[in-house]
Amino acid sequence: MPGVCRRPRSGGRRVILAVHIPDGFLSGGVAAVAWLAALAAILIALKVADGELDEERVPLVGVLAAFVFAAQMINFPVAGGTSGHLLGAALAVVMLGPWLACIVMAVVVGGQALIFADGGIAAMGANVLNVGVLGAGVCGGLLHALVGIRQASRAVYLGVVGACAWLAVMVAAAATSLELAASGTVGLQTVLIAMLATHMAIGIGEAVITVAAVRLVLAARPDLLAYRPRDAVGAVPVGATGAMG
Numbered sequence: 001m002p003g004v005c006r007r008p009r010s011g012g013r014r015v016i017l018a019v020h021i022p023d024g025f026l027s028g029g030v031a032a033v034a035w036l037a038a039l040a041a042i043l044i045a046l047k048v049a050d051g052e053l054d055e056e057r058v059p060l061v062g063v064l065a066a067f068v069f070a071a072q073m074i075n076f077p078v079a080g081g082t083s084g085h086l087l088g089a090a091l092a093v094v095m096l097g098p099w100l101a102c103i104v105m106a107v108v109v110g111g112q113a114l115i116f117a118d119g120g121i122a123a124m125g126a127n128v129l130n131v132g133v134l135g136a137g138v139c140g141g142l143l144h145a146l147v148g149i150r151q152a153s154r155a156v157y158l159g160v161v162g163a164c165a166w167l168a169v170m171v172a173a174a175a176t177s178l179e180l181a182a183s184g185t186v187g188l189q190t191v192l193i194a195m196l197a198t199h200m201a202i203g204i205g206e207a208v209i210t211v212a213a214v215r216l217v218l219a220a221r222p223d224l225l226a227y228r229p230r231d232a233v234g235a236v237p238v239g240a241t242g243a244m245g
Helices: 028-049 057-071 089-096 098-116 124-145 154-182 188-220
Strands: 006-008 014-016 076-078 082-084
Touching (some): 028 124, 028 154, 057 098, 089 154
Antiparallel strands (some): 006 014
C-alpha cells in the first residue's frame, strides 16, 4: 500500500513519499542494481512456480492479479494530506504462496508503470523489488516460520495475516528510502523518518483490507488459500499446494 501523494518541504520543494518511485529519483547505478535483483528474483520465481502452477490455479492467478491491479487504483486518505492504496503483496502470498505472489506483483507493478505511469520505467526494477519481491519474501518467510499457520486458530491466523500486510508496507517504504538515499536524492534520515511515519498509518489500512478480503475467502472457499488456519473447512497441510516453494 504505497503512499501516493508528496508532502511539500518548508522551502517549497517536494519530497516523494511514494513507494512507486518515478523516473529521475534514482541514480543509474542504484536503478541498475535494483533491476538485476528484481530480474533474478523473478527468474527464480518462474522456475519454482513452474512446478506449482496447474490448470486449477491459473484462473486464480489471473483473477488475483486483476483484483490487485484494480484495487491499487482506489485511494483512501491518510493523516497529513497523504493517501494510500492497496499494495496486495500479503494477500497474494496468502492466496498463492510467495513465489506465485512475486510474479503476480511484478505483473501488477509493471502494468501500473506502463499503462498509468505510476512509477518510472527506469525505476521499475526498484519498484518491483520493493513492492513485489521484498513484500512477498517477508510475508512468505513469516508465514513459513510460523509453521505454515496451520496450527493457529482463525483469530491468530487473521492477526498474523494483518501483521504480514503491515510489515510488507513498512519493508517497501524502508527499501525505497535506502534507494533514494543511496542515489543522493535525499538524506537517509530525512526520507526514512518521513516514509516510515507515513506508511505506518498506510500499513494499518493495508492490514484491514487484507484481513477483510482473506476473511471473505476463508468463509466461502478456504481451499483457495495457500495458507489456512486449522479450523478452515477442507483445510489440508500447507505445502500440499506448493506454497512453500
